[in-house]
Amino acid sequence: MKITILGNNSALPAYDRYPTCQIVQIDGMLIMVDCGEAAQILLKKHGISWNKIRYIFISHLHGDHYFGLPGLLNSMSLLGRTEPLYLFAPEPLQAMLQQIFDVADTRLSYTLHFKALPEEASILVNQTHFSLKCFTVEHRIFCHGLKVTEKSKGRKLLPERCRYYEIPSAYYKQLKSGADYQRKDGFFVKNEWVTEEAQKDKTYAYCADTLFTKSFLSHIANVDILYHESTYLEIDKERAQNRFHSTTHQAALIAKMANASTLVLGHYSSKYKSIEEFETEARTIFSNSYASKEGDIFEI
Numbered sequence: 001m002k003i004t005i006l007g008n009n010s011a012l013p014a015y016d017r018y019p020t021c022q023i024v025q026i027d028g029m030l031i032m033v034d035c036g037e038a039a040q041i042l043l044k045k046h047g048i049s050w051n052k053i054r055y056i057f058i059s060h061l062h063g064d065h066y067f068g069l070p071g072l073l074n075s076m077s078l079l080g081r082t083e084p085l086y087l088f089a090p091e092p093l094q095a096m097l098q099q100i101f102d103v104a105d106t107r108l109s110y111t112l113h114f115k116a117l118p119e120e121a122s123i124l125v126n127q128t129h130f131s132l133k134c135f136t137v138e139h140r141i142f143c144h145g146l147k148v149t150e151k152s153k154g155r156k157l158l159p160e161r162c163r164y165y166e167i168p169s170a171y172y173k174q175l176k177s178g179a180d181y182q183r184k185d186g187f188f189v190k191n192e193w194v195t196e197e198a199q200k201d202k203t204y205a206y207c208a209d210t211l212f213t214k215s216f217l218s219h220i221a222n223v224d225i226l227y228h229e230s231t232y233l234e235i236d237k238e239r240a241q242n243r244f245h246s247t248t249h250q251a252a253l254i255a256k257m258a259n260a261s262t263l264v265l266g267h268y269s270s271k272y273k274s275i276e277e278f279e280t281e282a283r284t285i286f287s288n289s290y291a292s293k294e295g296d297i298f299e300i
């Protein structure tokens with residue numbers, strides 16, 4: 001799994017930083033996480049194929065998280081997209097988009113499947129190799145986080161050993177799920193002789209815009225990478241609280257409490273020219289913290 005940071009700023013574009021937009025890649029399939037105003041430009045700039053985007057997740061309806069969406073959907077149509085696109089977003093967005101398309105007499109070249117985000121934590125997609133799950137965070141308006149899981153592909157087969165023990169390939173699927181094998185001559189082949197330990201699930205949690213709260217900790221426990229907003233430095237803690245946002249220390253505390261492996265910060269206020277201090281401050285509490293920059297790629 002690969003996470004590319006495109007927009008990393010909060011409401012206003014400033015100092016070459018743009019509103020929130022990220023791309024999560026699993027096996028060549030892309031999931032867009034929020035679609036700030038510069039999304040199309042940033043996709044082009046970083047050579048990311050629009051056609052490979054299958055899912056778009058919009059956390060909430062503050063403009064810095066979706067003002068890029070009508071343009072992107074329109075451009076995909078102009079480019080002749082035929083693959084269906086799945087959009088998960090707060091319910092009012094559906095009518096808003098429809099009105100934009102209606103007044104322009106736009107007919108999309110592809111099917112746009114809209115799914116309104118439910119109020120409770122829910123599985124949005126559950127495929128063989130990955131799943132998407134939403135959960136609520138605490139912001140000034142209804143807002144969701146997203147957990148992306150790339151599922152373990154099972155135990156790793158050792159083909160030479162399988163051939164050595166004369167195991168038919170039709171049985172390989174069972175071997176991957178941990179089964180032993182008994183040959184017709186009665187010889188018993190233990191699973192660990194012909195496979196290696198399974199890779200663990202890979203997990204990424206995106207906590208959108210939120211104030212400091214433990215309310216969603218259960219949904220982000222033990223993730224490999226945790227994205228938690230830190231709109232403000234610690235000195236502006238009161239402002240963060242008033243605006244339903246978080247600080248560096250608060251993001252780091254959540255990462256620590258969730259037992260995450262890596263913390264990625266973002267959604268910086270445009271009042272800060274440099275973002276270096278975000279990393280320094282977060283690392284005093286959670287050492288594996290990174291202040292995300294445009295174009296950064298985090299791999300699991």
Ligand SMILES: [Zn+2]
Pocket residue numbers: 010011062064065209267
């Ligand atoms: Zn925001």
